Amino acid sequence: MISIILNNKKYLYFLLFLVLSYSCKKRTIISYPNQVPEKNSIKIAESRHVDIFLLNGSHLGGGIFLDNDGFILTERSILPSKFRELKISIDGKNFQKVKKFFFLKEDNLVIISSDLKVNLLPMKISDNSEISILSDIFTVTSPYGLKFSFIQGFISNTNRKGLDPLFPDIPYFQVTTLNYEGTSGSGVYSINGTFLGINRKSGVTGQENGFGLVIPAKFIMESLKKLKITNIPIENKN
Template sequence: MHIDKVSHRFLRLIAAAAAAISLLQAPVAMAQPVAGLPDFTQIVEKTDPAVVNIRTTATVPVRNFGGNGDPYDMFRWFFGPDFNPGGQGAPGPRGRQQQPQQPQAPQEERTVPRGVGSGFFISNDGYILTNAHVVDEATDIFVTLSDGREFKAKLIGSDARTDVALVKIDSDQNITPLDIGDPKLLRKGQWVLAIGSPFGLESTVTAGIVSATGRDTGEYLPFIQTDVAVNPGNSGGPLINLNGEVVGINSQIISRSGGFMGISLAIPIDEAMQVVDQLRATGHVTRGRIGVQIGEVSKEVADAIGLSKAEGALVSMVEPDGPADKAGVEAGDVIIKFNKQPITRWSDLPRIVGQVKPGTESSLEVWRKGRARTLKVTVAQMEDGNAAATDSESTESAAPAQTNALGLAVTELTAEARERLRVRGGVLVQSAEGAAASAGLTQGDVILALNDQDVTSPSQFNQLVSGLDTSRAAALLVRRGDQTQWVAVQPAK
């Protein structure tokens, strides 16, 4: 009897163990095979010889304390040129005696290391692409190839706006250029490689995925965002796809520590090559301009002015007598197409216009008062430091006005102010409260339009406000200084 109980208990233990084993094995049997990670060795073998290390030097003056025969020269370096401990000569500041002027010795100079970066060959005749900030202010540029050969390079040209530079070495032996890929084919999640010299460590390979494309950071170009490890020294190196083609130039990292934190940005190679063509031909880049200042179109403003999508570039200021002004562009217009190319983001416009040769007549499609209009504009050449300026309006005082449903009290805009602002109508904000104040309006602003209606007088404006649909925000075209902006304001019920 005792043996039977033991046997029965033993059989139950075996059955329980078998069930546990089957449960452990069940997920393994049901799981799908895991795809293997890509092998990058062949890509690296193909592309690594095209990547170079770039180091730069700079010539700086040497401060030679006492080298001109003046023992107090070092003190003047710290305390200013008028420092005098009380020697001979004419009275100096604070009653001190100035020393007789000593003959100045020639200022010495010395060459110091300036920085390191990366680059890559784009042709077999020695042209190398890198970042402009890698070679900026360099006296000499030295290029080290993957096989250890070092050359002194010549700067062909650089463009600070895109952060692209072109340098060249005089060698036609064993130069392997990278194949140029198409960054427009990149998709989120695709594998990419970076090769460069982080912290001076030459020919370092890192891998990751594409995190985003067309990343707008407010700069001239949209970036390719990746999680590839990029650190100081990687700048100017290539971003490579799994076909072994260069699709970008590693340019920036977003970091709170100064080192890699998982976000790196690369210049799309197609944008860079457009710059290279001009640098190679002339050594500099010529861009087009039309003379407008622009901003983003918000969804509330798009709904209020009848745009189907919150896209385009909102014109906040038109340069007087500039190309856009001559073409009939007005502040408050939304530019939705340029040369039939849609303006999806406001930052698309400067890049598209910049690629047009100055002197070219182009088409410009704007959204104004509920419909699209096509204008002809002759593109001008962008000059460094070019800026348009207009006179700011005055805020003449007037008799108190009644506050309307938007929280605004407005008064007449004088003829003198209209002439100065170059506007045909408009009213002057005397006070703003409630919804208008919350939207940012303030005394002295000038209101030029309400939704798709021009504002001509205080009475007409208040009448338009009284007829607004209180279930949706109204769009006010507001002029402040030399800037014009659509502002969404919710009328009070």
């Protein structure tokens, strides 16, 4: 019986999830989303998503545009330990090299400065009031390199602070069915288009199997203040 379980990835993922659930103080609930995002919410996510690559074309993950002048937010964990340049792309066909970065290593964040000019829709920034168990959420991202994929999920735990040994002070919340290869660094949104945070590269669960952690938007906004970059006007509008 044990050998059958060890050779079946589905059983292993399920057992891993049970261990993760019982090791934390708050209970994890599994259910299914019951609300569909508004069309404008999806447009907001699509307009802000950008993919990040190594110079050789290997896909690292995603990021979101912070403003119309090409500043991009992503998480530090998706990037190599050492690099000088990367490539970014909006459509997966046209690429631009980038080599100017602002690091917030202790917060697992990085800002990429690019020359891309975009036309973003206004985006509301979450103050954590939208983060609750079973809240429906979504992302527009590129799992396994599949550009502009819509993935819907839900919040399965609101407090995972201390779960990540690399970044124990980040107050992550846990999501279900959003975390797959290539989705790390992408924006996570409520069904009304509110920016909730960005996907954390899998490292705690060990596999990008749908379960994952999100760096909250409120934490991100507080972190950005440390850079003292005043020309990143994240729009805080409905």
